[in-house]
Each structure stands twice: as structure tokens, then as C-alpha cells.
Amino acid sequence: MIAVMRTEEPRPVRLQDYRPPDWLIDTVDLDVSLDPHATTVRAKLKLSPNGAGPPAPLVLDGEDLKLTSLALDGAPLLEASYVATPDRLTIAQPPQRSFTLEIETLVDPTNNTQLMGLYRAGSTFCTQCEAEGFRRITYFLDRPDVMAVYTTRIEADKNEAPVLLANGNLIAQGDVPGTARHFAIWRDPFPKPSYLFALVGGRLACVADTFTTMSGRSVALRIYVEPGKEDRCAYAMDSLKRAMRWDEETFGREYDLDIFMIVAVSAFNMGAMENKGLNIFNDKYVLASPASATDTDYASIEAVIAHEYFHNWTGDRITCRDWFQLCLKEGLTVFRDQEFSADQRSRAVERISDVRGLRSHQFVEDAGPLAHPVRPEIYHEINNFYTSTVYEKGAEVVRMIRALIGPELFRKGMDLYFARHDGEAATVEQFVQCFADASGRDFFPQFMRWYSQSGTPEVKVAAHYDAAARTYRLDMSQSIPPTPGQPTKQPMVIPLAIGLVGPDGADQPLVLDGRPLEHDVVVLRQPAQSFIFSEITQRPIPSLNRGFSAPIKLSVPIAPDDLRFLAAHDADPFNRWQVLQMLAMTLLTGNVHALRQSKPTRDDEGLLAALGAILADRRLEPAFIALTLAPPTESDIAREIGHDVDPDAVFAARRALRAAIGRAHHAALAETYGQMKDPGPYSPDAASAGRRALKNACLDLLAISGADGAIARAAAQYDTADNMTDRMAALETLAAHDRSERAAALDDFYRRYAGDPLIIDKWLALQATIPEPATLARVRALTAHPAFSMANPNRVRALIGAFAQGNHTQFNRADGAGYDFVADIVLELDPKNPQVAARLMGAFRSWRALEPQRRQRAVTTLRRVADAPALSRDVHDIVARILAEN
Numbered sequence: 050m051i052a053v054m055r056t057e058e059p060r061p062v063r064l065q066d067y068r069p070p071d072w073l074i075d076t077v078d079l080d081v082s083l084d085p086h087a088t089t090v091r092a093k094l095k096l097s098p099n100g101a102g103p104p105a106p107l108v109l110d111g112e113d114l115k116l117t118s119l120a121l122d123g124a125p126l127l128e129a130s131y132v133a134t135p136d137r138l139t140i141a142q143p144p145q146r147s148f149t150l151e152i153e154t155l156v157d158p159t160n161n162t163q164l165m166g167l168y169r170a171g172s173t174f175c176t177q178c179e180a181e182g183f184r185r186i187t188y189f190l191d192r193p194d195v196m197a198v199y200t201t202r203i204e205a206d207k208n209e210a211p212v213l214l215a216n217g218n219l220i221a222q223g224d225v226p227g228t229a230r231h232f233a234i235w236r237d238p239f240p241k242p243s244y245l246f247a248l249v250g251g252r253l254a255c256v257a258d259t260f261t262t263m264s265g266r267s268v269a270l271r272i273y274v275e276p277g278k279e280d281r282c283a284y285a286m287d288s289l290k291r292a293m294r295w296d297e298e299t300f301g302r303e304y305d306l307d308i309f310m311i312v313a314v315s316a317f318n319m320g321a322m323e324n325k326g327l328n329i330f331n332d333k334y335v336l337a338s339p340a341s342a343t344d345t346d347y348a349s350i351e352a353v354i355a356h357e358y359f360h361n362w363t364g365d366r367i368t369c370r371d372w373f374q375l376c377l378k379e380g381l382t383v384f385r386d387q388e389f390s391a392d393q394r395s396r397a398v399e400r401i402s403d404v405r406g407l408r409s410h411q412f413v414e415d416a417g418p419l420a421h422p423v424r425p426e427i428y429h430e431i432n433n434f435y436t437s438t439v440y441e442k443g444a445e446v447v448r449m450i451r452a453l454i455g456p457e458l459f460r461k462g463m464d465l466y467f468a469r470h471d472g473e474a475a476t477v478e479q480f481v482q483c484f485a486d487a488s489g490r491d492f493f494p495q496f497m498r499w500y501s502q503s504g505t506p507e508v509k510v511a512a513h514y515d516a517a518a519r520t521y522r523l524d525m526s527q528s529i530p531p532t533p534g535q536p537t538k539q540p541m542v543i544p545l546a547i548g549l550v551g552p553d554g555a556d557q558p559l560v561l562d563g564r565p566l567e568h569d570v571v572v573l574r575q576p577a578q579s580f581i582f583s584e585i586t587q588r589p590i591p592s593l594n595r596g597f598s599a600p601i602k603l604s605v606p607i608a609p610d611d612l613r614f615l616a617a618h619d620a621d622p623f624n625r626w627q628v629l630q631m632l633a634m635t636l637l638t639g640n641v642h643a644l645r646q647s648k649p650t651r652d653d654e655g656l657l658a659a660l661g662a663i664l665a666d667r668r669l670e671p672a673f674i675a676l677t678l679a680p681p682t683e684s685d686i687a688r689e690i691g692h693d694v695d696p697d698a699v700f701a702a703r704r705a706l707r708a709a710i711g712r713a714h715h716a717a718l719a720e721t722y723g724q725m726k727d728p729g730p731y732s733p734d735a736a737s738a739g740r741r742a743l744k745n746a747c748l749d750l751l752a753i754s755g756a757d758g759a760i761a762r763a764a765a766q767y768d769t770a771d772n773m774t775d776r777m778a779a780l781e782t783l784a785a786h787d788r789s790e791r792a793a794a795l796d797d798f799y800r801r802y803a804g805d806p807l808i809i810d811k812w813l814a815l816q817a818t819i820p821e822p823a824t825l826a827r828v829r830a831l832t833a834h835p836a837f838s839m840a841n842p843n844r845v846r847a848l849i850g851a852f853a854q855g856n857h858t859q860f861n862r863a864d865g866a867g868y869d870f871v872a873d874i875v876l877e878l879d880p881k882n883p884q885v886a887a888r889l890m891g892a893f894r895s896w897r898a899l900e901p902q903r904r905q906r907a908v909t910t911l912r913r914v915a916d917a918p919a920l921s922r923d924v925h926d927i928v929a930r931i932l933a934e935n
């Protein structure tokens with residue numbers, strides 16, 4: 050029977066309701082005949098009952114599917130024996146033994162605007178199956194604990210899709226006699242869940258290389274791109290080879306298939322996807338040349354290529370039992386890609402950038418209505434849980450395991466994890482158990498709270514030095530603010546890497562309870578706990594949470610003089626950066642307060658002097674200096690203030706500090722600008738990128754301070770730049786100043802790059818982030834520009850995403866027009882691409898912290914969206930949680 054009504058799946062989904070599947074699928078034979086509007090998918094599934102439970106019906110997931118034929122063990126199924134709706138195929142009384150099911154469905158890739166399942170990016174056919182996209186291709190047990198061996202035959206018009214790819218190794222290809230079509234057959238020997246399935250068909254160019262693994266096997270490497278873009282693949286290929294080597298050297302992990310393929314597509318909902326042997330990428334994270342990509346783009350490409358490659362072991366070989374375990378693969382893989390970048394570049398700079406990102410995204414999420422545990426326990430729409438909490442905080446949790454047991458035992462635990470769970474769909478408990486077993490330490494049951502409790506822990510520290518007894522005591526207490534669904538919390542295990550810095554700037558030996566402190570880490574486990582260090586001969590300054598060993602908010606009363614001392618002498622570069630951020634934060638929050646009360650703001654000569662010392666210190670890495678010159682972000686300041694936030698005052702205070710830095714160090718900045726210029730050709734390496742970062746930070750600070758000739762210098766740099774980093778940096782500087790040079794440069798930029806969508810995205814995003822009232826009208830006008838398209842997620846993110854997430858003053862306009870504009874876009878986009886629409890909607894997540902007028906405007910807009918008819922589950926879930934009172 051083929052029913053047509055759409056039956057909603059029971060939602061929400063809860064972790065506590067997990068049950069193993071009643072049926073398993075051992076093999077999947079797919080035969081996909083590609084056609085722009087009517088692609089035929091024949092799936093032959095070998096099913097078997099899972100264990101000897103009571104007879105169970107077979108219920109396969111679907112979404113928007115059209116069933117055209119169904120057979121069991123070769124015989125067509127009687128209409129009375131099944132029910133097929135677009136989103137489910139039910140066989141109430143299947144045989145209680147192994148059998149094969151042959152399902153034929155018809156899908157329309159061209160009109161698949163959600164970009165989930167089989168869709169078209171330009172003219173290329175491609176798939177995206179995580180999390181629940183495979184069910185848009187065929188009926189299936191679309192859950193990660195059902196792992197099967199896939200064989201995929203793809204057939205297509207030879208002219209339309211000369212390249213046919215799927216997971217695994219190519220086993221056959223040829224022409225379909227008597228037609229203009231051809232086929233390819235791919236077989237992936239590794240059992241995998243459906244979310245890792247992929248196929249691609251299109252007119253694509255290929256860049257080829259090889260990699261010899263540590264055991265001497267040769268692996269073919271292929272990057273497929275739109276023809277004409279081959280010359281922009283070199284950095285991605287180089288990053289891939291370095292990532293493959295690094296995983297062998299650092300974790301002993303070798304690649305397993307004969308071929309590893311990357312396909313760059315122009316329309317993709319996220320960054321990239323780790324499909325087994327066939328990674329599909331948003332082309333933004335593949336394509337780079339000096340003339341088209343900035344240093345930041347290069348670094349992102351390196352990180353995303355590595356991230357997807359590392360998933361081969363952490364995600365593909367060992368996958369997740371259910372979607373609640375998403376952090377098992379994502380947190381761990383982010384940790385791995387961060388470590389890779391740290392090893393390839395500068396460890397200190399990488400850590401500071403990662404923490405800056407964590408604070409301005411994850412801490413904001415954790416402090417608002419969308420806060421959720423690293424391992425959520427309930428969801429309405431899993432696509433809304435690809436969050437910075439699952440990814441970035443998930444990585445911090447893995448990092449804490451390493452801080453707690455040290456690098457050697459950490460590696461032993463990872464080895465155990467790979468040995469014990471290879472080929473399985475695992476859980477977070479099983480992962481953590483490997484470290485408990487490898488280390489024999491007893492804190493892991495309590496440590497699990499990092500996965501179950503949301504919110505950012507706050508640790509308060511008081512310090513007492515007893516000169517007579519030569520002891521130094523740290524009294525610590527911890528608490529976690531309430532978060533949605535979690536009014537009260539239990540104490541966490543918090544590893545704090547510490548140093549006690551003596552008057553000579555050197556770390557004093559750490560002796561706790563008569564023993565040298567292991568790994569220089571104290572472990573806070575109680576609500577309140579004291580640590581007494583002995584043999585401390587001189588009053589030290591505490592350097593706590595070094596390297597940001599725990600993702601917490603730390604309050605420790607250190608006098609400004611001592612903070613400046615640490616800025617100059619701390620052996621931990623992260624904390625040298627951190628103490629200056631603390632000094633700046635104190636100044637900024639005070640000045641925001643003053644501005645709100647129309648009182649005079651103040652300067653901090655000591656902070657300016659400390660920054661000057663950093664700027665003058667030629668032993669420091671330029672990239673580190675550049676990061677140090679950047680005050681806390683607007684979202685950091687807003688979060689620190691916490692309530693009654695006026696984004697205009699936040700912006701004004703921050704801008705004033707940047708101008709003060711520019712004025713105070715005018716000469717040094719101008720001199721450094723000159724010194725950091727490299728005469729040679731562009732190279733994307735970290736040291737060169739760091740010099741450019743510092744040079745461009747100087748340029749911007751000089752311009753913001755109103756220095757003579759600074760705008761002319763930026764305009765000249767724009768005109769003469771021989772690489773995109775310098776051109777874009779100059780344009781960003783110009784964009785902050787409403788002068789004729791800005792308009793000229795923006796026009797010129799468009800003319801130069803009109804044919805290159807990824808570059809035009811930079812142009813769109815830059816205009817969307819200009820912090821001035823005219824921006825909203827400009828952004829609105831740009832939605833009608835030929836370069837913009839609501840159908841392409843990169844364009845939407847560049848223009849609308851940048852406005853909503855990256856322009857705090859204009860999105861949060863006091864008149865509410867920014868909110869209404871974004872809401873209108875969300876409602877327009879939602880029927881076509883709910884996933885991207887829901888992400889945009891997340892921009893409203895901090896509304897409750899705003900001052901009353903904006904809060905009122907925001908809630909009015911939020912209610913309008915909530916009440917809109919036919920909202921997707923994605924947007925509905927986000928709006929409902931953002932509005933919920935708890």
C-alpha cells in the first residue's frame with residue numbers, strides 16, 4: 050500500500066529511550082541511476098533479526114520518498130503486507146529470519162533545496178547524509194548503530210557526469226551498451242553507518258597525488274574540483290599529506306583504503322563531511338591561491354582537511370552508537386585537528402585563537418537559552434546540535450583528560466580506545482572508560498559531569514602567602530550557574546595547570562602535600578578546596594589555568610601591577626596574553642558602565658604601557674603580538690557584563706580602547722608596520738602569516754586612532770597588495786571609515802573579483818559588518834544584487850550570517866529593524882533550507898541579556914517567528930528554546 054499522508058516522527062528523542070535496533074542490515078547494494086529530476090535508486094538490503102527477541106515489525110525511515118517497487122527475497126510484496134508513506138516504510142510481519150529486501154525509490158535531486166540526501170551543487174550530483182539524509186535517498190534503518198558493507202553502482206549520462214564516485218575502492222566501470230550512459234561500481238569493505246554514505250557524479254577536474262603509509266602501502270589521493278580550479282588545490286593536497294603523516298606519528302593511525310578522495314562542491318550546508326574514503330567539502334575549505342585566499346582561509350583549509358581526514362579513525366572506524374554521542378567523534382576530532390594545527394604552526398598562537406573562539410561562541414551559547422550539555426539528553430532536531438558546545442567544548446573535555454593523566458597515559462588510553470572499539474558504534478562512557486583503565490585513576494565517574502552538566506563553571510580563588518611558614522595557600526571554590534533544565538549542579542573535576550611565579554619571573558618548584566606536583570596540575574573536585582604549597586621562599590604571583598587547561602571562568606584577585614608583571618614574565622604564553630585581556634576587560638566593562646551613565650570614561654596607562662612592551666619585544670612571535678593587541682571581542686564584553694547590555698556602548702568602549710592603543714604607540718606601530726613587510730613572494734606559512742597579521746593589526750590601529758596618512762596608507766596597501774591577505778586587511782581597515790577611499794575600494798574589489806563567488810563572499814560579509822546605521826539598508830539592497838543567492842548557503846552566511854552574528858551594533862539596532870530583517874530572511878529561507886535558516890535564527894540567542902528596549906524588540910520579533918505558519922522543525926526548535934522561560 051502506498052499512502053501519501055506525511056506522518057510526523059515521534060519527537061522529542063531521548064537518550065534514556067535508546068534501544069538496540071530490532072533488525073540489522075549486513076550489506077547494502079545500491080544501484081543509482083542519476084537523472085536531474087528522476088533519479089532511480091534501487092537498494093538491495095540483507096536484513097537479519099538482531100538477536101533472538103520477540104518478532105518485531107520492520108520500520109524503515111524515509112523522508113520525501115516515492116516508492117516505485119518493493120520485493121522480498123526476489124518476490125514483489127503484496128500491497129496488503131506493507132505501508133509506505135513518504136517518511137516511513139513499515140512491514141508489520143516480516144519473516145523472522147534473514148532476508149533480502151529490494152526497494153526502488155524515485156528522487157528529484159534538482160529540486161532538493163535542503164541540500165540533504167541526493168542534491169545538485171551547480172550541475173554536480175552529490176550527497177549529504179549526516180545526520181539523517183540517507184533516508185531521503187532510500188528507506189533505511191537510518192541510525193548510526195546499523196553498520197553495513199556498501200556496494201554502489203552509479204550510472205549517468207557520460208556527458209553530464211563523466212566522473213562517478215562513491216565510498217571505498219573502484220571495482221568496475223564501463224559504458225552501458227547502446228546508450229549515452231556509463232557506470233562505475235565502488236565497494237567499501239568497512240562496515241559503516243548510513244550517514245557516512247556518499248556518491249558524486251559530475252563534470253569535475255581531478256588533482257592527483259600519492260601517499261605512502263607507514264607500513265609502505267601506496268594510497269592514491271584525489272581532489273575533485275570544478276574544471277579550471279585545479280590550480281587552487283595545492284595547499285589542500287599538501288595539508289592532507291601532512292595530516293596523514295601526523296596521524297601516523299602522533300596516534301599511530303594509518304589510512305586503510307587504496308584511495309582517499311575529496312570533492313569540492315559549491316553548495317554545502319556545513320564545512321565538510323567525512324564520508325568514508327570520499328570526503329565532500331564546501332569549496333571554501335579546499336580552494337586557495339595567494340590571490341584568492343587570506344592567511345585565515347589557508348589556516349582553515351588546513352584545519353578542516355585535517356579534521357575530516359582524522360574522522361577516518363575517530364568517527365568512521367569507530368562511530369557513534371546514537372546521535373547523543375555526537376561529541377564522541379566531534380569533540381575528539383576537533384581536539385585532534387587543534388593539536389595538528391598547534392604542531393604545524395605555533396602552539397601558543399593556536400591555543401590563544403582556539404580559546405578566543407571558544408569564549409566568543411561556546412561561552413555565549415552556554416550562558417544563554419540554547420545551553421546544552423556536551424552530550425545532550427534530549428533533542429527535537431539533531432541538526433541543531435552541531436554546535437560549538439558539542440564540537441569545541443567537546444574538544445576541551447578531551448584536552449582535560451590529557452591534563453589530568455598526562456600525555457603518556459593519554460596516548461595509552463587512545464590506543465586502548467582504538468584497539469577495543471575498532472569497527473564499533475561506541476558511547477562516551479566506553480571512551481572515558483579507556484582512560485580510566487589506562488590510568489587507574491579514580492576521578493572518571495565524577496569527570497562524566499563534563500558531558501552531562503551544561504553551563505560554564507566559575508572558579509573563585511583566594512591566595513595567602515605565609516612568609517614565616519613558607520607556605521602558599523590557594524583557596525578555591527567552584528559553582529555552575531543554572532542552565533535550561535538544570536537548576537542545580539554537582540561539583541566538577543577541574544584540572545588547573547598552574548605556576549607560582551617568583552619575583553625574578555621564574556616558576557618556583559611546586560610541592561604539594563610533600564610531593565612534587567604531578568604535571569603541574571592541581572585537581573579541584575570539591576565545591577571548596579584548599580591547596581597548600583610548601584617551601585615557597587618568596588611571595589609568588591599565581592599563574593592559574595595555564596594554557597586554559599579547563600574551560601572555566603576564573604576569578605582571582607591579582608593586583609594590576611602583578612598582572613602586568615605576569616604579562617612580561619609568565620613562562621606560559623597563554624597566560625601572558627590572558628592577563629592583558631583581564632586588564633582590558635576591567636577597563637572596558639567600567640567604561641561601558643560609564644558610557645551608559647554619561648560619565649567620563651578612563652584610560653589605563655598601565656595597560657597601554659604593558660601592550661607597548663609586548664609590541665617592542667622582538668623575541669615574541671609576531672602572531673602572538675597581533676593577538677595581544679586585540680582587546681576582548683564585543684561578545685566577550687557583553688557576556689562579562691551579563692545583563693542590561695547596550696551593544697552601542699560595548700562597541701564604543703572597545704573602539705575607544707583601540708584608538709587609545711593607536712595613539713599611545715603611534716610611532717612603534719608605524720615602525721612595526723614597516724618592519725613586518727616581507728619583500729618576497731607570498732607564502733602561507735605560519736611565520737609569514739604572523740608577520741602579515743601584525744603588520745595589518747598596526748595598520749588598523751593607526752587608522753582607528755586617526756593618525757595622519759593612515760587611511761592613505763591603507764588605500765595604498767589595497768592598491769598594491771600582491772596577495773588577498775593584505776588586500777582584504779586594507780579593505781577591512783578602510784571599511785571602518787566612512788570616507789571616499791572606502792567606496793572606491795569596495796567598487797574596485799567587486800570589479801576585480803565579480804566572477805569568483807568565494808571572493809565576492811568576502812565583499813558581502815565585509816559590507817554586512819560595517820558598524821554604522823546605513824548598513825542595514827546596504828545589506829537589504831545587496832540581497833537583490835546578482836552576486837547574492839538565497840539558494841547558496843555560502844552567500845547567505847556571507848551576507849546575512851555576517852550581519853546577524855558579526856555586526857553587534859546593527860543587528861541589535863535599538864529600533865528593532867535588524868531583528869525584523871533577519872527574521873524575514875529566516876522565514877523566507879525556512880521552506881527551502883531549514884538547516885541554514887535555523888542557524889541564522891541562533892543569532893537571537895543572547896536577547897535576554899540586552900537592555901530593556903532591545904529586549905522588547907527582540908521578543909516581539911521572536912514571537913512573530915514562533916507564530917509563523919508551517920515552520921520547519923529546525924527553526925521551531927530553535928525559536929521555542931530561545932523563548933522558553935526556565
Ligand code: 0A1
Pocket residue numbers: 177178179180318319320321322323356357379435
Ligand atoms: N560531520 C561533519 C559536519 C557535518 C554535519 C552535518 C552535515 O550536514 C549538512 C554536514 C557536515 C564534520 O564534523 O565535519
Ligand code: ZN
Pocket residue numbers: 356360378379382
Ligand atoms: Zn567533524
